[in-house]
Amino acid sequence: MPGSDDQRLGEIESRLRRDDPRFARALDVGRPRRPREYRRVRAWLLLATALAALGAGIALAHGLLIATGLVLAGIAGELFDPHRRTCGDRRPPPRA
Template sequence: MPVPEDRRLSEIESRLRREDPRFAQAFADGRPCRPREYRYRRAWLLLVAALGALATGVVLGHGLLIAAGLVFAGVAGELFDPHRRERGTRSPPFES
């Protein structure tokens, strides 16, 4: 392998270690785990809490609980998107 390709591979490795050290260490040990983008533990917990609040709001007839459950369910749905950081902002650029 030529030297420039070795340098590129070492740059990729160092960037991976900076971005997700847990994944890089597990990969080096031969026991790969999911990358950070595909770990959904917090999203599932938030979704369960949101559905619990929604169900409680429906049973009790409490509008604020229903609204909070719907909002938290939307936030949890957004957390399931693995590419949410790559999209950037949603506002259009300012033109003069």
């Protein structure tokens, strides 16, 4: 049975190296970073920009700025999803 545990650990290690190589390298060195799905600095900055654009668009009554703020807020919302890359296939359903 010890061989199967070693094999499972090797699979986990190879999957970690494939999914987040920077985290795996940092873990080898002894200074791990947070995994990619928990690094959300860009999402917070984009959300702040979106809210600023939305607020400015409302204050100035400028429709294009409001639309830009809403689109950026939607993009930021997608960036907060930790499983956005594993959501399955995006192929259309087969035709009948």
